[in-house]
Structure formats: structure tokens, C-alpha cells
Amino acid sequence: MNPTKKPSILLVEDEENLHEALRLNLELEGYEVTSSYDGIAALKAFQEEYFDLVIMDVMIPEIDGLSVIQNIRLTNDEVPILILSARNSSEDRVRGLKKGADDYLTKPFNLEELILRVQKLISKSKRIKEKTTLGDTYTFGGHTVNFKAQEARTKAGERIELSKKETMLLKLLIENRNDVVPREKILQSVWGYNVYPTTRTIDNFILNFRKYFEEDSRNPKYFHSVRGVGYKYAEEKEQVNKE
Incomplete structure (x- = not known):
């Protein structure tokens, strides 16, 4: 342009x-x-x-x-x-x-x-x-996500199969890293325009991400809920994928 x-x-x-x-x-x-x-x-x-x-x-x-x-x-x-x-x-x-x-x-x-x-x-x-579009894979904190294959490998080497919506939400949050993604944007991008799940549904996805990737799911480092606004993937500069 x-x-x-x-x-x-x-x-x-x-x-x-x-x-x-x-x-x-x-x-x-x-x-x-x-x-x-x-x-x-x-x-x-x-x-x-x-x-x-x-x-x-x-x-x-x-x-x-x-x-x-x-x-x-x-x-x-x-x-x-x-x-x-x-x-x-x-x-x-x-x-x-x-x-x-x-x-x-x-x-x-x-x-x-x-x-x-x-x-x-x-x-x-x-x-x-x-913003730079993500490639097929993304690495953070020792974890690797393969968006194309819809799977992840944790720091401990565990392989996790991701659902299509988990993959889409993960990609959306990481593409907007360190910014809060409004609930409406998530609904539009991941669920489409005619189906609107409850906030609880998105919360459950975030809980899954914490279970997969956080050392302490009660004190998350990466995946955060911002009450009344939306959700955020947070990343410190030294953790950014250099690939």
C-alpha cells in the first residue's frame, strides 16, 4: 500500500x-x-x-x-x-x-x-x-506450537494435540502479544459471527493453555484474563522467538 x-x-x-x-x-x-x-x-x-x-x-x-x-x-x-x-x-x-x-x-x-x-x-x-504474521511454528518459554499441524510440544517434551479453535485462539493471542484482545474480536475471529459462546467458554480455553504451558497455572506468566475487557498473551522481550 x-x-x-x-x-x-x-x-x-x-x-x-x-x-x-x-x-x-x-x-x-x-x-x-x-x-x-x-x-x-x-x-x-x-x-x-x-x-x-x-x-x-x-x-x-x-x-x-x-x-x-x-x-x-x-x-x-x-x-x-x-x-x-x-x-x-x-x-x-x-x-x-x-x-x-x-x-x-x-x-x-x-x-x-x-x-x-x-x-x-x-x-x-x-x-x-x-505486525509480522506468524509462521507455521512459534516458540516461547521452551514450548513450541505448530499451528499447521495443530499441536504443541512443551518444555518437558510432552506432545499436545490442539483443537482447531484452540489453535486459532492461540495464534490470535500470540499475534497480538502484550495487547489485550477484546472478547468481541475473539468471538468474531475464532467463532464467527452467528455463534456466540459465553465468556466461560473462552475462559475454559485460557485455562487449557495455562495447564499446557504455565509452570504455575494459578499464577500465569503468559495467558491472562482481563476482567470485563478480554484476554492477553504476555511475553517479555527476552522470550521473543528469534527464529
Whole structure:
């Protein structure tokens, strides 16, 4: 991707005055904006172009915003999506995040706050893209994980067969090492968009990882639960795989 290229935003909002105000301000901030005023046009634009961010109103004609997000997530789980909505209940927020949004801003909103959230989402997305993709194997603390073979060898030489979801979750956590991975991101990446297990299910996977790889599972060094936020694989610099 050309580093000098302006970040591109798909703006989906059917209220014309608000749409134009947002488009103008985003362009003044240096973004390239593609406009859509209904759900069908939004999906068509998304299929035809690459975007660094989608700003999505929920109440739009043809196809509602949540259904558009769900359609986008069937083929793309990377692009950040910011919901704009007049609905401000916690249930509406949860529904939007479950459908695959990364952030949720209620109307009326402060324009400066919107710009800051846009900057944050695009920067975070860029950092994730720049992270080195893991190879087939990864070594930490004397343990080796073979993602392709779905197995691990512990420091003690014990071979552990990993389930497909264990392998996917392990890879996701290690790729984001030292960062908390939100529960919603894990659900989207490992379980897909239509099946949502309870938090307890993810906790059980983390407990398995501790059993496999931690010297003291009650005082974990690598695999952590961050209450109310998500889960983290922690690694000190001297433990990083040099291969």
C-alpha cells in the first residue's frame, strides 16, 4: 500500500446535511471519502473499493446498517467499522458490537470526538496490519506450537494435540502479544459471527493453555484474563522467538 495515499473512508449516512458536514470535515482532516446514502449502495461501494474505515449509520434505507455490517464481516474481518446511531441503550451498543462494529457513537455527537475516534481506529488498524504474521511454528518459554499441524510440544517434551479453535485462539493471542484482545474480536475471529459462546467458554480455553504451558497455572506468566475487557498473551522481550 502506498504510504503517501490518503486513508479512505466509506461514509454511510442518509441524512444529507449531516452527511455533507461529516464528509467536509473528514476531507479537511486529510481523508478520502466515498459517500453512500443507503445499504445497497454501501455494499456495492465496499465490494468495488478498498477502505481503511467504514462509518455506518444504523437507520438507513434499503438495508439497515447492522445488516450491512454483518454482510461486510462475512468477507472482511479487518476493516474497522464505526457505528453512528440515535439509539443509545446498552442493548443497542451490544447488538452493534456483536454484529461486528469496532466502535459505537451515539447521535448527537461532538464532531471533535468523532474525528479522534476515526484517527484512533485507522491508526490501530494500520498497526495490526504492520505486525509480522506468524509462521507455521512459534516458540516461547521452551514450548513450541505448530499451528499447521495443530499441536504443541512443551518444555518437558510432552506432545499436545490442539483443537482447531484452540489453535486459532492461540495464534490470535500470540499475534497480538502484550495487547489485550477484546472478547468481541475473539468471538468474531475464532467463532464467527452467528455463534456466540459465553465468556466461560473462552475462559475454559485460557485455562487449557495455562495447564499446557504455565509452570504455575494459578499464577500465569503468559495467558491472562482481563476482567470485563478480554484476554492477553504476555511475553517479555527476552522470550521473543528469534527464529
